[in-house]
Amino acid sequence: APPAMGAGFGAGLGLALASSAFIGGSFVLKKKGLLRLCGRARAGQGGHAYLREWLWWAGLLCMGVGEAANFAAYAFAPATLVTPLGALSVLVSAVLSSIFLNEQLNVHGKIGCMLSILGSTVMVIHAPQEEEVSSLESMAEKLKDPGFIAFAVCVLVSSLLLIFVAGPRYGQSNVLVYVLVCSAIGSLSVSCVKGLGIALKELFSGKPVLKEPLGWVLLVCLVICISTQINYLNKALDIFNTSVVTPIYYVLFTTAVMMCSAILFKEWQHMVLDNIIGSISGFLTIVSGIFLLHAFRDLPFSPTLLPLFLQPGRADPHPPWSSADRHQSCQHQPLLPSEDKGSQSAEEEE
Secondary structure, three states: OOOOOOHHHHHHHHHHHHHHHHHHHHHHHHHHHHHOOOOOOOHHHOOOHHHHOHHHHHHHHHHHHHHHHHHHHOOOOOHHHHOHHHHHHHHHHHHHHHHHOOOOOOHHHHHHHHHHHHHHHHHHHOOOOOOOOOOHHHHHHHHOOHHHHHHHHHHHHHHHHHHHHHHHHHOOOOOHHHHHHHHHHHHHHHHHHHHHHHHHHHHHOOOOHHHOHHHHHHHHHHHHHHHHHHHHHHHHHHHOOHHHHHHHHHHHHHHHHHHHHHHHOOOOOOOOHHHHHHHHHHHHHHHHHHHHHHHOOOOOOOHHHOOHHHOOOOOOOOOHHHOOOOOOOHHHOOOOOHHHHHHHHHHHHO
16 A cells, blocks of 8 residues: 655645745746836846846745745655656646746647646655654764765766766767766755755754754755756756756756665665556656657647548548549559550550
């Protein structure tokens, strides 16, 4: 049977969903504020007139609230659940853009939205129940685990190789180089966020957390990881198309976070087989939805691409074999083309 969802799990799930709603809505509000800059210097031209638009500030406030809710969600729910649910922010943004910004959401995007909702539901039902980590002391013990140390060393070494070896050679032509750096470092940043969330819970309960060196170490590591992510994600977005970078980054980042959480918090250790299959299936379903939503976003889908019997006003009530202008049967058609037949008759006359 699926694991029971406690109060902490429900709080984390609610915070993750609220985070996706606020972050998705923030993009629409900021875009709406930028569109109101008629006749003034736009942001793409180096202007800062958007700073005087209240809609832009409302979008920025929504994004701040969403990021805070996402930060708090890691303190209550497993990272394997919180991170994939971030895809719902893309869904919220796409749906609200089609309503308030008159941006077209084609049939591929609608199917992608439905797949994202379905995959998120499956992941919530089969979400892993991680080991209880209620203090910085237990977090420190987990960080000393040989498996996590080996994983962190592999992440750092591979990231350095991608930055200094593969980046100068293939960074301008291969989208995976900089996206892999963001995803690998991002898995460590989520672990830092998880530890800081636990520290904040202890701080609010009255424990002397500020005297613990681990909390400050996690804060410094988080700043370094996030700075690295932003730097190389901006490089990838500057070189390649957003519709290519976004789904690839989501898949690689979420996969890296799930691997890191499974190693550090042992989230998958006590799960039964059907929950493991359900979590993987839900994640792959979300990946399919995000791919459809982004990869075919600018592809027009007209009714003429549908089969004839599905096109409005084009359905033929008579079957093709009953029409008067149907083709002859293959048994009554000549085996040779007309020009070949003419040349053959000319040869016979000669």
